[in-house]
Structures are given as C-alpha cells and as structure tokens.
Amino acid sequence: MRPKEAYDRTLELLQRHHEWFRSAIPLIASENVTSPAVREALICDFQHRYAEGWPGERVYAGCVYIDQVEIIAMDLARELFEAEHANVQPVSGLTANLAAFTALTDPGDTMMCLSVASGGHISMAKKKFGGTAGAVHGLEIEYLPLDEKRMNIDVDAAAKKISEVKPKLVTFGGSLFLFPHPVKELSKVAKDCGAHVMYDAAHVAGLIAGGQFQDPLREGAEVMTCSTHKTLPGPQHGMILCTKELAESINKAVFPGIVSNHHLHSVAALAIALAEMLEFGKEYTAQIVRNAKALGKAMYDQGLSVLCPELGFTESHIVVVDVTKYGDGGTLEKKLEDANIILNRNLLPWDPREGRHYKNPGGIRLGTSEVTRLGMKESEMKQIAEFIRRIVIDNEDPKKVAAEVAEFRKEFQKVHYCFESATEAYEYIKIR
Numbered sequence: 446m447r448p449k450e451a452y453d454r455t456l457e458l459l460q461r462h463h464e465w466f467r468s469a470i471p472l473i474a475s476e477n478v479t480s481p482a483v484r485e486a487l488i489c490d491f492q493h494r495y496a497e498g499w500p501g502e503r504v505y506a507g508c509v510y511i512d513q514v515e516i517i518a519m520d521l522a523r524e525l526f527e528a529e530h531a532n533v534q535p536v537s538g539l540t541a542n543l544a545a546f547t548a549l550t551d552p553g554d555t556m557m558c559l560s561v562a563s564g565g566h567i568s569m570a571k572k573k574f575g576g577t578a579g580a581v582h583g584l585e586i587e588y589l590p591l592d593e594k595r596m597n598i599d600v601d602a603a604a605k606k607i608s609e610v611k612p613k614l615v616t617f618g619g620s621l622f623l624f625p626h627p628v629k630e631l632s633k634v635a636k637d638c639g640a641h642v643m644y645d646a647a648h649v650a651g652l653i654a655g656g657q658f659q660d661p662l663r664e665g666a667e668v669m670t671c672s673t674h675k676t677l678p679g680p681q682h683g684m685i686l687c688t689k690e691l692a693e694s695i696n697k698a699v700f701p702g703i704v705s706n707h708h709l710h711s712v713a714a715l716a717i718a719l720a721e722m723l724e725f726g727k728e729y730t731a732q733i734v735r736n737a738k739a740l741g742k743a744m745y746d747q748g749l750s751v752l753c754p755e756l757g758f759t760e761s762h763i764v765v766v767d768v769t770k771y772g773d774g775g776t777l778e779k780k781l782e783d784a785n786i787i788l789n790r791n792l793l794p795w796d797p798r799e800g801r802h803y804k805n806p807g808g809i810r811l812g813t814s815e816v817t818r819l820g821m822k823e824s825e826m827k828q829i830a831e832f833i834r835r836i837v838i839d840n841e842d843p844k845k846v847a848a849e850v851a852e853f854r855k856e857f858q859k860v861h862y863c864f865e866s867a868t869e870a871y872e873y874i875k876i877r
C-alpha cells in the first residue's frame with residue numbers, strides 16, 4: 446500500500462469499527478465504554494507530554510497543569526476506595542501488578558494465587574507459561590486451591606496450604622471472578638506466616654468502588670491493584686491503592702521501576718472517570734450486578750449450562766457458560782461474533798484435566814458492564830439470552846440474528862451514569 450492509501454485505509458477501518466460496535470452487543474467482561482468527557486481527556490495535549498517523577502518534583506518542565514490533574518486523580522482514588530495511599534501512574538493493570546510484586550517480594554520468593562484455568566490472570570502466572578510474576582519478576586508460584594462447584598477459593602484447603610508453603614505474598618482476585626474471594630478468612634493465616642496480602646481488582650475495581658462486591662482493603666489486603674477500564678469505566682490504565690506503610694515502596698517500584706512516561710492523558714481521563722464514579726458509581730454498579738444475575742438466569746432458563754445456578758450464577762459482572770454440549774468456546778465465540786454478539790471463550794477450571802486448552806476451551810464468559818452503561822436493564826438481558834440461545838442451541842444463521850441484534854441496539858446509543866452525554870457511545874470523532 447502507498448502511504449496515502451494506508452493512511453486512508455486505517456482511518457476507514459476505524460470508522461467501520463465504530464459502525465460495527467454501534468450495532469453489536471458488547472459483552473467482553475474486561476471491557477467497557479467511557480463517557481464523552483473521558484474520551485475528550487484522552488485526546489488532549491497531555492498525550493504529548495512527559496512528567497516523570499511525583500507532582501511538584503518532576504524531572505521535566507511544563508507540568509503546571511499536569512501536576513494539578515494528577516493530584517486530583519490521586520485524591521479521588523483515595524476517596525473512592527477509602528485508601529490511605531493511591532498511585533495512579535501504572536499504565537495498565539499488568540504493570541500495576543508488576544510494581545506490587547516488585548515492592549512486596551524479591552525474585553525467587555513464592556507467591557500463592559489462582560491458576561489461570563481457575564480464574565487467575567497471566568500476570569500472576571508461572572515462568573513456564575510466560576507469566577509476568579514468574580517470567581519477569583522471577584517468582585515461584587503455588588496455587589490457591591479452587592472449590593470448582595462454588596467457583597471460589599477453598600478456604601480450608603487454602604489455609605492449610607498457605608501454612609505449609611509459607612509464601613511471601615498471597616494474591617487474591619482474578620479474571621474469571623464470580624464471587625467475592627475469602628480475603629477476610631485467609632489474610633490472617635497469610636500474615637501469620639509472614640506473607641503480604643494483595644488483591645488484584647482489575648476486573649472488579651468498579652464494583653468495589655460502588656460498594657457492590659467486597660472491600661479488600663478492609664478485609665486484610667494491604668495492596669489493591671486495578672485496571673481502570675473494566676468495571677471501572679475509565680481509560681485503559683492502571684492504579685494501585687495501598688496502606689501508608691507501603692506507599693513509599695510502591696511509589697519507587699512504579700517510578701523509576703516500571704514506568705517512565707505514565708500516559709498523562711490517561712491520568713486526566715482517570716480523574717474524570719473517578720469523579721463520575723463517586724457521583725454515579727453506586728447506581729451504575731448495582732445495575733451491573735442485577736443485570737449479570739438476570740442474564741445468568743435468562744440463559745439458564747433458555748437451556749444453557751450457566752455455572753453456579755444454586756448460587757444465583759454470580760455476584761459480580763461476570764457470567765460463565767459451559768458450552769461443551771454444543772461445541773467448544775472458540776467456535777461459538779466466532780459464530781456469536783458473526784451475529785454481532787461480542788464475548789470471549791474461556792477456560793473452565795476442569796478444562797486442562799479434560800484435555801481442552803485455551804484455543805478451544807469449554808466455556809464462554811460474558812460481562813454486563815458495557816451493556817449496562819448503554820442503559821440496558823433486566824428485560825434486555827432476557828433478549829440477549831434469547832439471541833445467544835438461537836446461535837448456540839438452535840444453530841440459526843448468524844447473519845439473520847446479526848440484523849436483529851443491530852435493530853435491538855438502535856435504542857441504546859448513549860452512555861449513561863455520567864455528567865454529560867452529548868456524544869454517542871461509539872460516535873466516531875473526526876478532528877482532521
């Protein structure tokens with residue numbers, strides 16, 4: 446392609462992506478859509494600047510306004526999570542984790558957490574899987590045992606194993622995360638063995654902020670790491686909340702340890718997202734959880750094997766379906782995508798035992814953060830469950846369903862739970 450052709454083609458692809466998302470049902474549990482104000486902040490001049498160091502002690506000039514914005518973001522983060530200290534510099538959840546590992550452990554130490562198949566994240570994984578904790582920071586990993594029926598950490602077995610292993614760090618949280626983890630029950634055991642306790646709230650930070658999940662910093666976690674773009678509807682960025690005792694080591698691990706440029710436009714966008722969460726977060730996240738439970742029940746009523754029916758399917762934004770009766774997660778993910786229903790395949794905890802791997806796992810994972818943000822409620826969850834049944838069980842033509850999905854989506858184009866919403870959620874903004 447010639448330069449101008451590539452230039453035009455790229456811009457055209459962006460617009461087509463926006464068009465597609467206007468008419469699709471976005472159910473990826475790790476995603477969300479930001480408010481117009483957050484998007485405005487993301488294209489401001491901060492994205493051209495550097496501000497290494499701490500507000501007021503920068504290595505660069507030109508930070509007069511950047512400093513004030515970063516202080517607002519830190520203040521709001523502390524208020525929203527009732528935390529003693531906030532660091533808003535990690536550029537993602539993964540880098541927030543790496544900073545926390547760096548502050549709390551040395552290479553060669555042992556960390557206990559969930560395996561990826563049991564809901565852990567690749568950033569917590571072993572060296573042999575290329576995980577950040579193992580391959581980058583050199584931690585040895587021992588797994589917290591999972592009660593597969595309850596899709597949660599097995600408290601008694603975990604307490605026993607923590608006492609035997611005596612790890613340096615116990616990390617709670619994960620990516621396949623239906624129910625609050627037993628932080629309160631296990632923190633004391635961990636600390637009695639000399640371990641630090643950390644909680645990876647990448648997925649559930651928004652739910653925690655809205656008071657709809659657990660409250661790790663009150664339950665024994667000393668450090669909570671977050672992505673700021675999953676249930677917390679901010680920019681793609683990261684954040685760390687911690688006790689004041691750990692503030693200095695966390696700050697040093699982040700800078701100069703993990704970031705040089707900390708993406709100042711994202712810090713500004715985060716400040717706005719945090720302000721909107723303080724104002725609307727409770728209402729928004731309560732609806733996310735109601736929608737997740739409703740979606741779980743509706744899919745179950747349609748005949749799908751939704752996990753944990755006896756526990757109400759979920760207490761978070763996530764619902765998981767075992768699709769092995771109808772094929773595999775990979776094939777169904779693609780078919781659903783052809784029907785404008787966007788979700789992801791997911792390993793089920795017992796998949797490795799049964800010979801399935803991440804390309805063709807036994808599950809699909811759905812999240813309700815983004816559809817809730819678009820104004821959908823319980824009755825729309827029933828509609829979505831029907832669309833999914835028609836693809837997964839009835840094997841209908843995806844193209845036919847896609848057209849109906851696009852029609853269904855027409856009414857839900859604005860972002861809710863924010864101060865101002867003049868621009869549509871997926872409006873393409875042209876400033877050339």
Ligand SMILES: *Cc1c(COP(=O)(O)O)cnc(C)c1O
Pocket residue numbers: 475537538539540542565566568618619620645647648671672673682683
């Ligand atoms: C998404 C996720 C991360 C990584 O977050 P990024 O912001 O994508 O880097 C870390 N931990 C868990 C549990 C996650 O789900």
